[in-house]
Amino acid sequence: MLAFLKRYKKILVILSFPYLYFLFLLIAPTHKLVIAPGGLTPVEQSISIEGIHMVDQFHTIYVYSYYPMTPFQTFVTANDDRMAVYPMSERQKDTSWRDDYLSGQISKLSSLQISVIKAYELAHQVDPSITIDYHFAGLLVSYRPSRITELEVGDRVVAINGVSYEGLDEISFLALSEAKNVTMLIERKQGNEWVTKSVSYELDENEPVLRFYPDYIIDHAQPSFTLPGLDSIIGGPSGGLIQTLSLYASLLKLNIGDLKIAGTGTIEMSGNIGKIGGIRQKIYTAIDQKVDVFFIPSDHISEIQGIDYPFIMYVVSTIEEAVQALHEVIN
Amino acid sequence: MKSLINRLDQMLHRFKKLIKLIDKQASMKSVVKSVLGALLLSFLSLLLPVLTVINMFIYTKHTFFLAILLVIMVVAWPFIYYYFYYRLLKNYHPSIEDVNVTLPYWVESSLIATVLFVIGIIVLSIIF
Numbered sequence: 001m002l003a004f005l006k007r008y009k010k011i012l013v014i015l016s017f018p019y020l021y022f023l024f025l026l027i028a029p030t031h032k033l034v035i036a037p038g039g040l041t042p043v044e045q046s047i048s049i050e051g052i053h054m055v056d057q058f059h060t061i062y063v064y065s066y067y068p069m070t071p072f073q074t075f076v077t078a079n080d081d082r083m084a085v086y087p088m089s090e091r092q093k094d095t096s097w098r099d100d101y102l103s104g105q106i107s108k109l110s111s112l113q114i115s116v117i118k119a120y121e122l123a124h125q126v127d128p129s130i131t132i133d134y135h136f137a138g139l140l141v142s143y144r145p146s147r148i149t150e151l152e153v154g155d156r157v158v159a160i161n162g163v164s165y166e167g168l169d170e171i172s173f174l175a176l177s178e179a180k181n182v183t184m185l186i187e188r189k190q191g192n193e194w195v196t197k198s199v200s201y202e203l204d205e206n207e208p209v210l211r212f213y214p215d216y217i218i219d220h221a222q223p224s225f226t227l228p229g230l231d232s233i234i235g236g237p238s239g240g241l242i243q244t245l246s247l248y249a250s251l252l253k254l255n256i257g258d259l260k261i262a263g264t265g266t267i268e269m270s271g272n273i274g275k276i277g278g279i280r281q282k283i284y285t286a287i288d289q290k291v292d293v294f295f296i297p298s299d300h301i302s303e304i305q306g307i308d309y310p311f312i313m314y315v316v317s318t319i320e321e322a323v324q325a326l327h328e329v330i331n
Numbered sequence: 332m333k334s335l336i337n338r339l340d341q342m343l344h345r346f347k348k349l350i351k352l353i354d355k356q357a358s359m360k361s362v363v364k365s366v367l368g369a370l371l372l373s374f375l376s377l378l379l380p381v382l383t384v385i386n387m388f389i390y391t392k393h394t395f396f397l398a399i400l401l402v403i404m405v406v407a408w409p410f411i412y413y414y415f416y417y418r419l420l421k422n423y424h425p426s427i428e429d430v431n432v433t434l435p436y437w438v439e440s441s442l443i444a445t446v447l448f449v450i451g452i453i454v455l456s457i458i459f
Contacts (some may be wrong), residue, residue: 004368019379026382036389064391072386083389132402288392 025072033067033092034077035084035278038283043246044311046112046229046239055254058246060239062287063278067092082284091208094146102153103142103211104235110140110213111237112227114267117321118245120221125302130251133220138165138172138187139212139283150199152188158196159185170214170269177210213237214269223251239278240267241295244319245326254330261329262286263295263322265313271319273297283307293329297321346438352430353420361423369416376411377404395459401449409443 005012044054067088069077077083095103113134120132130209139157158165159184160176177184203209242263249256249269264282266274276282279300284307286294291311296304298317314325359366384400387393417432 004419007422019375022379023382026386034389036391058416064389066389069389070386072383073389076387077389106360 004275025075028071029068030071030074030076031088031093033065033086033088034069034073035086035281036064036066037082037288038063039285040271040289040291041159041229041232041234041239043159043239043243046227046232047064047116047243047247048226048228049149049247049250050224050226051221051251052250055246055249057076057256057259057261058249059089059260059289059291060242061262061264061282062234062236062238063277063281063285077154082281084278084281090206091143091207091211094208095143096146099143099146099153101233101235105230106140106142106154106235107213107237108235108239108308109230110215111217111240111266112229112243113218114214114269115240115243115247116218116227117216117222117226117269118271119244119251120322122244122248122319129222131220131222132218134218136165136170137215137217138329139170139177141186142213143208143211143212144295145203145207145210146198148201150197151184151186151201151210155186155188155309157184157186157212174212174257177212234278237266237274238264238282241273241297241316241319241322243267245295245322248323249326254326256330259292259329261293262288262289262291263293265295265297265311265316267319273316273318273322275299277305280307283309284306286311295325342434342438346434349430349432349435353427353432353435356424356426356430357420358424361420365416365419365423368419369412372415373408373412377408380404398455398458402448402455405451406444406448409447410440413440414442 038061040059042056043058043060044056046060048054066073069085074085077085080297092100117132117134120130123130124132137156137158139156141151141153143153143155144151144273157177160173161179162175163173164185165173181200181202183198186199187194188197189195242261242265244267245261245263248254264276264279266276268274275297279296280303283294283296283304287307287309294309294311294313296313296315298315301315312328312329316322316325381401381404384397384404387397390397413436417427417436421427421432
């Protein structure tokens with residue numbers, strides 16, 4: 001080996017410099033994040049209702065979010081309009097890939113729960129035989145500064161500074177978590193058992209605040225449902241709006257025809273449709289996937305200027321507006 | 332058909348003879364050193380192209396094409412590995428310089444490449 005290397009010493013020394021330079025470009029992490037167009041997921045893969053055929057025209061949209069980028073990726077995406085490159089936030093720098101994945105799963109669970117509740121409630125107004133009973137069961141931790149090791153992503157917060165979630169709604173309970181000095185009573189699933197634990201922390205001045213998603217327990221639903229989408233690796237709350245519409249249309253057996261419907265936007269218990277990340281990349285994905293109708297939260301309308309899209313777009317700010325738009329589509 | 336089988340049989344016979352000849356002249360120590368050296372050099376040769384393709388996976392529209400490129404690189408690996416292996420072996424044993432290693436090189440590389448190709452196709456069909 002040494003004799004072999006000696007024979008080609010000169011050329012190896014010359015080549016080693018560009019080799020190491022390119023290696024650096026390909027593996028060194030930068031503090032940047034890229035959001036790239038992704039694909040569609042049929043809602044029927046995420047939710048199924050007993051005895052009811054899910055309308056198969058509704059699709060949620062996912063985009064790829066990757067960080068940290070390498071210098072090579074920064075270079076090749078520099079002039080690509082379809083990609084969005086951002087500096088990483090303090091929260092992203094502080095989040096491991098495992099916690100990021102878990103956070104996506106937590107937000108998806110919460111989004112599916114709220115979608116089911118809202119869709120059943122809206123369908124109940126048309127068909128009273130469709131019913132649902134649920135209760136607020138606390139907040140799920142989606143992000144916590146990594147230094148607070150006692151707290152884990154996915155823990156359920158049931159009391160804050162001695163005040164229990166019982167008797168409070170989501171907004172009032174969430175407001176309690178905004179204090180600087182907090183003592184939380186949490187529940188954590190370990191194996192088949194739920195363990196209760198108390199966690200105290202004090203947030204530093206410039207530290208990112210904790211993030212939570214509401215946990216709603218559905219006690220009874222008629223017709224009953226299952227959530228196979230919880231087993232998927234795709235996470236995030238942005239499917240809320242379209243999941244709700246798909247469930248609503250399926251429960252009421254609405255005839256959508258052969259339209260391909262997609263959309264994005266979170267759903268809140270108030271019925272408001274919230275903002276999501278990577279809206280331009282979602283529009284590009286919808287164009288690539290040749291959708292016919294697209295639902296978008298009204299908060300994003302200024303961000304998509306300049307994109308020439310071939311589909312009908314409905315801009316909505318509440319789920320009630322989205323349902324009305326859906327009826328317009330059908331008619 | 333018969334002549335093809337005869338030609339394959341002759342080739343196999345020649346391959347076995349050449350391998351025996353190489354084994355006779357090479358020592359265990361030099362073979363181990365050549366294997367490790369060839370592994371290192373083939374790894375370094377493919378590292379940059381493989382990392383480039385992996386970096387390009389952010390272009391999700393081309394994921395399938397990029398995965399095929401990765402499979403091609405994996406299939407190319409045994410050819411690079413055996414090239415360096417015989418180069419190093421000849422370096423340790425100049426007597427092998429006179430032995431025609433072309434046939435062992437192509438037979439061994441092709442066998443490993445075929446196995447890797449089948450594994451690659453199975454992995455691709457599972458993912459996509």
